[in-house]
Amino acid sequence: MSVAAPARILRSARIPRSAGITRLRREGAIAPITAFVVFFLVYVIINPELLTRFQLQTAANLVVPLALVALGQLLIVLVGGIDISIGAIMSLCNVVFATQLEIVPVPVAILLAVGVGLACGLFNGLLVAYGGLPAIAVTLASAFIFGSIAREVLDRPGGGITKAIYLATSGELLPYLPVSLVWLSVVAVLLWLLLQRTALGRHIYGVGSNMESVRAAGLNARLTKLLAFGLSGMITSVGAMMLAASTVTGDPRSGDAYLLSSIAAVALAGAAFTGGRGSIIGTVLAACTLGLIGNLLFFAGINSYWQYVISALIIFVVVGLPVVWGRITFALKGRRS
Amino acid sequence: MTSSTVPASQSPAGAPSGKPLGSASVRQLGSRIPRSTWPLIAFVVLFVIGGLIRPNLITIDSLVGTATFAIILAIASFGQTIAVIQAGIDLSVPNTIAFSALAFLGLVAPFGPVGAFAAALLTGAVIGLLNGVVISKLGLTPIVTTIAMNGLLFGAILLVFNFSELTAIPESLLAITSAKISLLGVETAAVLPLGLVLMGVLQLVLSFTGWGRSLFVVGSAAEVARLGGLPVDRIRIGGYVLSGVLAAFAGVVIVGYYQQASATMGASYLLSSVAAVVVGGASIFGGRGSVVGTVGGALVLAQVSTLVAVLNLGANIQQLIYGVIILLVISLYGRRNSA
Amino acid sequence: MTDARMDAAAPAAAPEHPGAPDGHPSPVEALLVATDLVKSYGPVQAVQGVSFQCNPGEVLALVGENGAGKSTVAKMLAGAVTPTSGSIVVSGRPLASGSVRQSRQSGVRCAFQELALVPDWTVAENLGLPDGAPYRGFSQKKSVVAAAELLETFDLPHIDPRATVGTLSLADRQLVEIARALAGRPKLLILDEASSALTPPGVAWLFQRIRDLTAEGGSVIYVSHRLGEIAEIADRGAVLRDGKVAGEFVRGSWTDDQLISLMAGREAARFFPDPPARTTDATALSVTGLRSEGVHGIDLSLGAGEILGIGGLQGHGQAELLRALFGAAPATADSWVIAGRSVSGTTPVRSVRHGVGYVPEDRKREGLALEMTVGENLLVPWFKAYQLGGRPRVARERGWIDGILAALSVRTRGPNELSGALSGGNQQKLVFGRWMNRARTVVLLHDPTRGIDVRAKQELYEAIVDLAKQGVGIVWFSTEVEELVHVCHRVVVLYQGTVIDELTGTRLTGDAVVGASMGLRAAA
């Protein structure tokens, strides 16, 4: 037995690539990735034009805000919660950004928007982590609060978004390379580094997996949870700014649509709503899939009302298949062994 | 050495301020008073506050008025309660409501009120069955399943129904919902007693039948139920079927009371049904909850809207205050660890 | 309240209590001084003024019945629970209580009774993450290497550092938990029933670790119900009863009976009842070629009223065997007969209907609905959709419920107390109790005496024997060889998922069981 051990140390010293795959599988990312690839192929077959510069940019600007908010939702789901107020947070950051642009320099406006997102996240986080209240209840209430603050800040669409800002966020960096995708990648990679390559990131997964164990291990479970909420708020604010910029307007109701769609994206990403499992890549690709179904139907010439039905079926199939497959293989193993 | 017991409040320095000192005693109290009465107490407090602001708010009629809107929300939230008790959630309530309402109106002409009513409940049962099967047999999480189902239903509503052919609402339905009746000399809409009776029946089922209790076991520890030999899947599916039927019932009641039906008529119940259940003292993690509590939760929500209306601060600020009061109420007894 | 008898028995070790309420650490050499510790959970007085001390290099045992307060004391030392009052002084410095981190930093580490590992973390993450600041980089590679080395130094090479903890057997999880506590080379190591899921070799391994630690001047607080282990490893000990110190003892100055009566507060002797004489040779259960995850073709035949012991080392298929027999895990068999009924397979629902009962391994996850009352937890298998439930049902079944609570002397404030408020051992009793006097033909027991006190064990033995007397066939997997040898008619020992040996009569000895577990088939 112990003879085998040094060998293991060697093996583990250079973790085989399969370890990454294993982690992706454990985090439920395989299915959404596959789904996206299939979806993308279908899309390109039905509408090769997608690969034209113009359509790429259109598609990118459509999915990037959703992808970012979905990442914000993912963080909350990872610590075993759910954020009903995420749409309101988005609206609030959106209008703060848009209105501040009329008064202060762009970088300051950005900082303010991110700050507001952080504040909203911490507000929810404090009540959940230190107040011991369920996330769904807290965010249900704070959704009303943030939403009405947003409408106090800006009562109707408007604000100081300029052409320049549009180009800087939603234009093209290089031909065929929409800027919005670059910003999304930056956020996604940073978040990935944080979740996979820092202790705090692992704590976040751990807290969702079993809060009591994390605390018994001497880690500050509550602080970790609080930080996850704050981080989520910041990422949501980035999504809000991307939305404001790509629509060239601030809008106090712009976030409303993103509550259910962000949850749906996280769901399609195969994350566990009990916490502790979920992947960034899966979430981003899930958001792209859901965000583009409407487009696909348009080019396929199908009544757009079908998109509600089709989105639902995709979620059922993509999230359901791995489970069924798992059962089958398990049953088979049971037979064989 | 003689053991000296020191009052709980006197905790040593350096202890984390995580749990407020009072919480232990709060929990003691909570354990003595049944949870389902907490929201009712909260309602009474809010009702009295209303009276202090506007004396004419503390009349019987005012109470009945609030209770009427509360009971409609409660009826729409009974299904949600069942789902939450079994550690699930039913986010397809909104479009189950709309679907059954539209189905009812569409079918009154061919099948008559009773037939249409039965058909509407049946649609709810089928929706619930699908939710239940996907959740327990495919093992998808309830949130995912029911959100997807809600979307699917909206598409179906838009594709299936021809709104122009919805016939007018049958008298018999009006008679059990919006019609004024007088109970013990109090004038009230028929929907109020209807809802209270439904509450009574459901509470009996939940507290005093084997099925009801099994639902709680499944909700607080599914694996325990399974290894105890309970038919977990059947219990779950049954729960979602009942949840769907109750949402469908709510759809018909809403048509009767408001005499309105549209594709988006359920939308507001997505969050408010969850709110009523949570404010009603159920644990969103399952294993705890009651329909009596849910009625209390709905009463609290309705009373809060009555209160904010009094303030006349403008619609938007009233929304903010609404949120704040909800937050205060749930922080009173919504703690995850208070059993 | 210290018991005079025991002090007399051990004058040398009975310390005149230093930790005066003002909390000055008088004797320089004392590593830990706990003074007047009190913990109450609302109305429940878990610990009511416990004082003791622990010197460098010594192993201090904490013993007591279920619910005596051992874990609560352990948790207070570990910082997981904030004392209601009292002081803890570690090597002269008062321990700011209520923070696990604080305790860890001042060299106090604990392996908890209810394991404190994160299921979705890998072994490496569970070993590596708790140390160091949260705002630092973390590399899977490095942590796996570190973990592998750690497991190597602690001689646990069979545990894969990359495995997700949730997938490990309870015993392996317990080993990881212990390794994590050892990793910090703690000044004070607290082991709260850390051996409860370990088999003899596992315990031997643990004792070696303890000796290494004490040799370096570290101290160990050892909580266990296994008096044999206490006798072997403990230098001194304190007996807890009802949250108070009922007495103290030193190595060699005590007998099982003394200790037991001290725990129980009355005379009680430790003994194993003999298996009852079999009245019939009817078969309750028989299966051939049973296959499942980790079970590779097992033939079993269980007679009515027979107590069949299952022996073997953790991870050789005992848990899987029981789950398969109950239908909790998918399984197939060439032939399978339950209570005369021939079946192709089974599910928990069918098993219970056919008269099978099962006491699972993990009481918290699989055994009890902690938010529900004691009474309803006993009734779980007996809820029928269309029958009464809830309080009226509990009231109607009051006789049966009280009977069980009495027979197993469960410490509870009654059928309507929440089962979550019971101590570990008392919870364990409920999981067994629900199958008593319920017309079972077969009851499957997964180490039901794990982590329960001596008196409770004897009550459980009696209960098991009673079941057998009523003609119930018992399949009993135990990690305590003694139990198998004394209370079972017959013992089959599993090795790598198959039956390696079947022991009866004269061949049924402790050595034979242990030997077979190691894979050696004793000569007939």
Add this chain to the structure above:
Amino acid sequence: SDAPAGGGDEKFVIGFEQPLGGQAWREMGLASLQALANSPEYKDKVELKIVRTNDNDAAQQNAAMQNLIADGVDLILFDPASSSGADAAITQASTQGIPVIANGGPYDSEDVYVVSTDWATAGSTGAEWLLENLGENKNVAVLEGLAGVPLNEGSMPGVTETLEKGGATIVAQDTNGWNEATAQEAMSNILRSNPDVGGVYSFLTGGQGVPEAFASAGLPFVPVVGGSGYNGEACALVKYDGEGLTGDMVFGQPAIYAKGLEQAVKLLEGEEIEKQQYFPPLEITNDNAKDYCLDDKPSNFQLGYDFPGLDLPLEDVMKYYSGS
């Protein structure tokens, strides 16, 4: 934009983008649009491409409009999800010489034509009517539509200003969410604390909910402004006329969509059309309610299926009504 694209057939390809589907108002608008497009006069001239998007989401509307551009339509009609959220698509369109018409609601941009109801007037006309019809009691309750939506924010300031200038006092406010049920609940809440209001202004909804609230509170009716043109509102005026309900339902006809199409075709045929066209809302009062209340239609049947000068027959419109 004179020679229509799309190769072979000579039809104008016209895209219509509508967010927030599923509302009676919007379904009826689409029905009237399709009815006109398929009328003998237009059948051979136009091909419609209708796109609906979820919610009131400007991002989706933008993408959908850009998809229409990519698909090579000759002109885009859209009901703005926001008064400024479609600039990206509009810029794209104008660079490609595709005319864009904001249809239904207003839109602030030099680059678009507007064919919309004059919602601002809708607000003040109602307010003025209320002032004229108020009795001694000048205390009024105000129900907004949906806070934060341009339509609402564009009109409400005018409403409150007109009311207060006219000597009325706003004693209670809430929202009707453009939903009769919400209107009824909000009004009942208000009546519980202010049973003595002398009049009610409810923006673009509430024609049924508000009277119901008075009826169920057993209070005498007061003058009520409010309505999005549901059949039930007209019928409520008829039903309660005896009991002294005086009401004014001011709403934009959904058939404004058809009007948009008419203007679009004119434009594509090379005619000059006015850049900013605002049409007065339809007003139903006790005097003309009988002409609008359709007894054989349900109360949530949306009126305003026709538009002055188009003469769309009900049965034609009905052919296209609702999502099928």
